[in-house]
Structure formats: structure tokens, C-alpha cells
Amino acid sequence: xxxxxxxxxxxxxxxxxxxxxxxxxxxxxxxxxxxxxxxxxxxxxxxxxxxxxxxxxxxxxxxxxxxxxxxxxxxxxxxxxxxxxxxxxxxxxxxxxxxxxxxxxxxxxxxxxxxxxxxxxxxxxxxxxxxxxxxxxxxxxxxxxxxxxxxxxxxxxxxxxxxxxxxxxxxxxxxxxxxxxxxxxxxxxxxxxxx
Amino acid sequence: xxxxxxxxxxxxxxxxxxxxxxxxxxxxxxxxxxxxxxxxxxxxxxxxxxxxxxxxxxxxxxxxxxxxxxxxxxxxxxxxxxxxxxxxxxxxxxxxxxxxxxxxxxxxxxxxxxxxxxxxxxxxxxxxxxxxxxxxxxxxxxxxxxxxxxxxxxxxxxxxxxxxxxxxxxxxxxxxxxxxxxxxxxxxxxxxxxxxxxxxxxxxxxxxxxxxxxxxxxxxxxxxxxxxxxxxxxxxxxxxxxxxxxxxxxxxxxxxxxxxxxxxxxxxxxxxxxxxxxxxxxxxxxxxxxxxxxxxxxxxxxxxxxxxxxxxxxxxxxxxxxxxxxxxxxxxxxxxxxxxxxxxxxxxxxxxxxxxxxxxxxxxxxxxxxxxxxxxxxxxxxxxxxxxxxxxxxxx
Numbered sequence: 001x002x003x004x005x006x007x008x009x010x011x012x013x014x015x016x017x018x019x020x021x022x023x024x025x026x027x028x029x030x031x032x033x034x035x036x037x038x039x040x041x042x043x044x045x046x047x048x049x050x051x052x053x054x055x056x057x058x059x060x061x062x063x064x065x066x067x068x069x070x071x072x073x074x075x076x077x078x079x080x081x082x083x084x085x086x087x088x089x090x091x092x093x094x095x096x097x098x099x100x101x102x103x104x105x106x107x108x109x110x111x112x113x114x115x116x117x118x119x120x121x122x123x124x125x126x127x128x129x130x131x132x133x134x135x136x137x138x139x140x141x142x143x144x145x146x147x148x149x150x151x152x153x154x155x156x157x158x159x160x161x162x163x164x165x166x167x168x169x170x171x172x173x174x175x176x177x178x179x180x181x182x183x184x185x186x187x188x189x190x191x192x193x194x195x
Numbered sequence: 196x197x198x199x200x201x202x203x204x205x206x207x208x209x210x211x212x213x214x215x216x217x218x219x220x221x222x223x224x225x226x227x228x229x230x231x232x233x234x235x236x237x238x239x240x241x242x243x244x245x246x247x248x249x250x251x252x253x254x255x256x257x258x259x260x261x262x263x264x265x266x267x268x269x270x271x272x273x274x275x276x277x278x279x280x281x282x283x284x285x286x287x288x289x290x291x292x293x294x295x296x297x298x299x300x301x302x303x304x305x306x307x308x309x310x311x312x313x314x315x316x317x318x319x320x321x322x323x324x325x326x327x328x329x330x331x332x333x334x335x336x337x338x339x340x341x342x343x344x345x346x347x348x349x350x351x352x353x354x355x356x357x358x359x360x361x362x363x364x365x366x367x368x369x370x371x372x373x374x375x376x377x378x379x380x381x382x383x384x385x386x387x388x389x390x391x392x393x394x395x396x397x398x399x400x401x402x403x404x405x406x407x408x409x410x411x412x413x414x415x416x417x418x419x420x421x422x423x424x425x426x427x428x429x430x431x432x433x434x435x436x437x438x439x440x441x442x443x444x445x446x447x448x449x450x451x452x453x454x455x456x457x458x459x460x461x462x463x464x465x466x467x468x469x470x471x472x473x474x475x476x477x478x479x480x481x482x483x484x485x486x487x488x489x490x491x492x493x494x495x496x497x498x499x500x501x502x503x504x505x506x507x508x509x510x511x512x513x514x515x516x517x518x519x520x521x522x523x524x525x526x527x528x529x530x531x532x533x534x535x536x537x538x539x540x541x542x543x544x545x546x547x548x549x550x551x552x553x554x555x556x557x558x559x560x561x562x563x564x565x566x567x568x569x570x571x572x573x574x575x576x577x578x579x580x581x582x583x584x585x586x587x588x589x590x591x
Contacts, residue, residue, distance in 0.1 A: 088424045093485045096519050100550055102580050106483075110517065113483045119257055119291040120480065126577035137580060144256055151256055 033073025040191035074164035097163035275321035317462030318403035329389035408445035421488020505539020
């Protein structure tokens with residue numbers, strides 16, 4: 001009797017696929033972030049079911065607290081990077097297509113401060129790069145999450161095309177994980193194409 | 196709004212010592228014996244937990260480890276509550292751009308950078324620090340903990356008895372929950388009033404306590420105006436409010452201060468001198484909060500005391516750049532130029548000015564300032580990016 005209840009419980013837990021993440025096999029993958037990108041995936045990853053905004057897609061290997069890659073597929077002029085949780089009392093800054101590339105890291109920082117309440121985001125190096133076959137910016141940053149007080153390092157590539165922001169960022173704890181997984185991110189970012 | 200448990204942890208203040216009677220005499224402070232050790236089981240448990248929290252706080256990356264700033268805050272605390280009281284308190288300054296200070300049951304106090312940015316004098320800072328210390332002296336953590344424990348015990352028993360008697364007890368449960376929050380608000384009011392008594396015995400004017408809340412209400416109005424929403428200030432607190440409302444506090448604090456009738460030196464100049472080194476950093480964090488109206492209010496408030504210094508002009512310009520409307524760029528450009536003219540020639544101003552001019556289509560002028568930026572900071576982290584604009588301005 002006990003075994004039956006246990007098994008029923010287990011199957012109930014396992015079979016609900018409504019909130020399951022999706023496995024991403026290595027190889028070419030199209031239609032990432034709302035059908036916008038195609039990318040060459042070097043290793044098995046997971047796509048998180050949860051999103052923080054409608055232009056976003058989040059991938060991880062070990063869990064989003066340990067390593068995550070976030071795709072932003074064309075944030076239009078006047079829209080916020082992430083979902084506006086409280087437009088009146090805590091509005092997120094909106095993307096302005098007239099922003100210079102050099103201002104995009106600060107835009108990300110302000111969005112993070114509003115959305116996550118991170119008290120501090122330190123923008124590091126910024127350099128011009130080719131991204132999605134046009135002029136883009138590569139930047140890195142560090143911030144501390146208030147929930148777990150872990151310092152995370154991040155790197156991003158971004159460009160603006162036809163008044164939309166296209167960006168890919170990678171975040172992982174500064175200790176160990178960032179250094180270990182940055183290579184995978186660089187491979188993914190360099191293979192990123194617009195569909 | 197914060198969750199209840201977080202909020203209640205926040206107002207954790209250690210239990211007081213001998214005298215619980217607050218209302219006995221309106222003017223004299225109760226006696227205080229230093230080097231207090233926790234006595235009861237509950238109290239020792241609370242202190243033990245607080246010691247763990249303090250260790251985390253002491254090692255936190257959010258902490259500002261500046262001796263001068265910490266010493267300044269300690270000095271204001273000591274002048275407010277007296278040296279026999281302030282001796283055992285440890286002050287930690289935390290780099291969070293919001294108005295808050297907390298006190299732990301074991302005497303560890305944290306002060307957030309947003310508080311240091313918003314108070315306009317030593318007296319206002321002392322009012323807030325005194326309030327927190329009052330929680331400590333009155334044993335509010337312990338009493339609050341015991342109150343929550345007995346109320347949750349009561350609620351649990353009523354649930355059981357209600358089930359036995361087959362009656363709906365949700366109304367009773369609700370009023371028990373209400374009483375916990377009301378107890379919390381009562382504690383806050385007691386801390387406010389004891390804090391006021393500290394101010395009376397200090398060289399600071401006790402009216403500054405009310406001014407703290409007045410400024411916060413005005414800032415809230417400015418924020419609301421900037422976001423084009425309506426902000427109403429209420430007198431009575433809501434059911435789940437952990438503190439009395441700002442309006443209520445400003446009112447009873449002013450009323451009591453008028454009875455005390457104690458003029459004094461608020462020490463506005465001294466405060467701004469003490470935080471001068473950190474003002475650009477605090478302002479830059481504040482600007483990143485995407486609150487144009489509130490930030491404008493804060494910056495103008497500081498300018499009212501110090502005049503429009505170069506740092507404030509730069510902050511104001513950064514604010515307009517952050518909002519980013521087309522006409523804002525013109526305002527920002529003017530403000531940056533005013534800052535430079537006032538003798539405040541920082542590399543960040545050259546950078547902001549240069550990028551702004553390029554956005555406005557004034558490429559030659561923009562390039563000139565970006566070159567100045569790179570001359571001043573030859574190893575800037577965004578050197579390659581800025582060089583691109585110098586070489587190729589407008590070609591995006």
C-alpha cells in the first residue's frame with residue numbers, strides 16, 4: 001500500500017510537463033528567443049521554462065544560479081528589457097533606439113537595479129566588436145544578488161539593428177563558475193545569427 | 196512592501212535593561228547600564244542569532260569600509276544618545292541606495308547609504324540613529340518575538356478549538372494577525388518618542404526628527420509626479436503596515452518637539468562636509484534607480500545647503516542623460532559645461548558630455564571632449580569603445 005502511494009506520488013510529480021525545462025541538444029538550433037536567432041550549441045543545455053520578459057530566452061547547464069545565458073531577441077524602441085512588474089511604483093527603463101552602443105551597459109545596469117534591486121552593478125571593460133554582422137559592443141560586469149549575496153560576473157554582446165536591441169549575456173558566480181563556463185558562452189555568442 | 200518576517204527582523208532591537216516605564220517623565224531619559232548581558236533564555240537565543248547575522252554583515256561585500264565615515268556616524272550617534280549608551284554599539288555602513296537603518300538585538304547597527312544621502316544635517320541623522328537605538332534600549336526584538344510567539348500560539352489553539360466546536364474562527368484569526376502588526380506599530384511609535392527624548396538631551400534640535408519624515412513625504416510626491424501617478428499621504432496605517440505612516444509620524448514628532456522647545460545646532464554644514472567624499476558615489480547609485488522626480492528632489496535639497504557644486508551639477512546632468520529625452524540631452528550638455536566651468540573637471544563629465552554631443556549630432560565638439568576623457572584616463576575600461584567614437588563619430 002505504502003509503495004503504491006509512493007509510486008503514484010512520484011509519477012504525479014514526474015509526469016507534469018507543464019513546468020518542465022526543455023533539453024537542448026548540441027548542434028544547430030533555430031528560432032531562439034521568439035524565432036529571432038539561430039545558434040550553434042556546443043554542449044547539452046537546458047532552456048528554462050520561466051522567462052522574465054517576452055523577448056527573452058534563458059539557457060543553463062547547472063541551474064540559473066550557477067550559469068545562465070540570456071538571449072534578448074529584438075527589444076523594440078520604447079519597451080523595457082524585462083517584464084514590468086509594477087509599472088507605477090517601480091518602472092523599468094525603456095530601451096531607446098537612439099542610445100549609443102556605449103550606453104547599453106548602463107541601460108542593463110539600470111534595468112537590473114530596478115528589477116532585481118541589486119544595490120550595485122559594476123561595469124567593466126567595453127570594446128567594439130562585430131556582432132550579428134554589424135558593429136556591436138562587448139562588455140563585462142559584476143553585480144551582487146541581494147538574495148544570496150553572491151557576486152556574479154557577467155559578459156554581454158549587444159547591437160542595435162532596425163531600432164531593436166539584440167543582446168546575449170552570460171552570468172555566473174565570480175568564484176569558479178564564470179571562468180569554467182565562459183568558453184561555452186563565447187562559442188555560442190560567436191555562432192549567433194539573425195534569422 | 197517587505198514581507199512581514201523580513202520587516203520584523205529589521206526592527207529587531209535588543210531588549211532594554213531595567214526600566215520599562217517610558218511615560219513616567221516626559222523629559223528625563225531612563226537610567227542605562229552598559230555592558231549588559233542577556234539574561235533570559237529567549238534573550239540569549241536572540242542575541243545568538245543576532246551574532247550570526249552580525250558576522251555576515253561584517254563580512255558583506257555591500258559594506259562600505261571607510262573609517263572616517265563610520266567614525267562620523269558613531270560621533271553623531273554618541274552625541275545623540277550620550278557616550279554611556281553609544282559605547283557598545285557597532286556601526287556598519289552598507290552601500291544600498293535606500294533610506295533605512297537597522298538595529299540588531301545585540302547592539303549592531305547598520306546604516307544604509309541612501310539614508311546618508313537623504314538626511315540634511317547631523318540632527319536628522321541623529322534622529323534616525325536615536326530611533327534605532329531606542330529599539331535596542333526598549334528590548335523591542337525580544338518583546339516583539341514573544342508577542343509573535345504568544346499570538347501564533349493563541350491562533351493555533353483557537354484553530355483547534357474552533358474545529359472541535361465546528362465554528363468559523365477566521366475573524367478571530369484575522370484580529371490576532373492585526374494585533375501583531377499593531378504591536379509592531381506601537382513599538383515604532385515608542386521608539387520614535389524615546390528617540391525624541393535622546394534628541395532633547397543632545398545638542399541637536401528635536402524638531403529635526405519630524406523634518407526627516409516631511410522630506411520623505413516630499414520625495415515620495417516628487418517621485419509620483421515624475422512617474423505621473425497620484426500619491427496620497429495617509430494618516431492612519433493600513434492593516435499590514437509595520438510602521439505608522441510618514442504623515443502620522445511627522446505629526447506626532449512635531450507635536451512633541453514643540454513641547455520640548457529645544458533649539459539647537461542642526462549641523463547641516465558638518466554633515467555635508469563629512470559625506471562630501473562619498474556624495475558622487477551615492478548620487479550615482481541613486482540615479483541608477485530610474486526615479487527622475489525623486490532624484491531631482493534629493494539633488495535640489497542638497498543644493499539648498501551646499502549650493503550647486505560641481506558634483507551636484509554632474510549628478511543632475513547624469514540624471515537627464517539617464518532619462519534620455521531629446522531635450523534632456525541639451526539640458527545635460529549645459530549642466531556638464533557648467534560643472535566644468537565651476538572648476539569641477541572630472542573625466543566622467545568629459546565622457547558624458549562627449550557622448551551627449553555626439554548624440555546631438557555635434558560630432559566635432561563631442562570628439563574633443565572624448566579625447567579629453569581618454570587623455571585623463573589613458574587606461575579607461577571603455578577606452579576601445581570611446582576610441583571608436585573618436586575615429587568614427589556618427590558612423591553607427
